Amino acid sequence: MFSDVIFILFWLVIAVFAALAVFLQKPIYNAFSMAISIFSIAGMYIFLGYEFLAALQVLVYVGAISVAIIFVIMLSPPVTVKPKKLNPFKVMIGVITSITFFAVFFILFYLKYYGSEFNKVENANISDVGVLLATKYAVPFEIISVILLVAIIGAIVLAKKED
Amino acid sequence: MAFTLFPYLFLSLILICLGLVGILVRRNLVIMLICIELVLNGVTLNLLALNKFSLNGGAAGQIIAIFIVALAAAETTIALALIFLIFRHHKEIDAEKLTELKG
Numbered sequence: 001m002f003s004d005v006i007f008i009l010f011w012l013v014i015a016v017f018a019a020l021a022v023f024l025q026k027p028i029y030n031a032f033s034m035a036i037s038i039f040s041i042a043g044m045y046i047f048l049g050y051e052f053l054a055a056l057q058v059l060v061y062v063g064a065i066s067v068a069i070i071f072v073i074m075l076s077p078p079v080t081v082k083p084k085k086l087n088p089f090k091v092m093i094g095v096i097t098s099i100t101f102f103a104v105f106f107i108l109f110y111l112k113y114y115g116s117e118f119n120k121v122e123n124a125n126i127s128d129v130g131v132l133l134a135t136k137y138a139v140p141f142e143i144i145s146v147i148l149l150v151a152i153i154g155a156i157v158l159a160k161k162e163d
Numbered sequence: 164m165a166f167t168l169f170p171y172l173f174l175s176l177i178l179i180c181l182g183l184v185g186i187l188v189r190r191n192l193v194i195m196l197i198c199i200e201l202v203l204n205g206v207t208l209n210l211l212a213l214n215k216f217s218l219n220g221g222a223a224g225q226i227i228a229i230f231i232v233a234l235a236a237a238e239t240t241i242a243l244a245l246i247f248l249i250f251r252h253h254k255e256i257d258a259e260k261l262t263e264l265k266g
Contacts, residue, residue, distance in 0.1 A: 022185035094187030123220025151237035
């Protein structure tokens with residue numbers, strides 16, 4: 001019962017702050033709303049039983065990605081542009097696309113999965129994940145590390161001031 | 164409620180659709196990047212809920228989720244560098260006005 005209340009609270013926080021992250025007007029507010037929403041998704045991972053992924057979510061998304069976005073917003077010089085009128089035709093197309101997508105998948109999930117419960121089995125613990133990462137998934141793991149290195153170097157080269 | 168599948172799928176669907184409408188409607192590049200992050204988080208939540216449901220939280224789904232997080236970090240780094248570069252050249256980050264590639 002108590003965990004249900006906490007679950008609904010997390011659920012609502014994620015949904016509301018995701019909506020705020022999309023529809024607020026100033027980018028810094030959007031970035032902070034996204035940080036709160038993503039932080040609460042770590043709570044969802046705790047409910048699902050993935051403790052390591054929850055820690056990873058907080059470390060990487062809130063600790064690195066949100067901070068990077070907020071840094072870029074704060075480092076840019078202020079521009080005073082009036083918020084211009086959106087093209088109502090394009091807004092309508094976007095909203096209709098999204099609502100259609102939502103309706104199709106909502107019906108699918110509702111018909112297929114409504115009321116189905118998880119098995120009362122413990123998740124694979126983190127030592128299994130570590131062993132698999134070092135044996136079966138070793139090559140993708142190394143490729144991911146190379147991708148991260150390339151991203152770091154690429155970001156530095158791109159953002160360097162040319163003279 | 165926390166032990167049924169449907170609320171997780173519904174929440175991930177909400178995140179994906181909000182991100183989609185943000186990418187299609189908003190014209191600020193930083194906000195579009197934020198919306199891409201929301202979509203990626205919705206996808207990861209969906210993957211992990213279904214991994215718990217049908218594979219009892221097996222290790223392979225967790226590894227794929229770790230890969231998604233790492234790729235999202237790389238993607239955000241590059242995208243932020245590009246946005247900063249575009250801002251320095253054009254003094255604006257409105258996607259409607261960046262039309263030089265259209266020819």
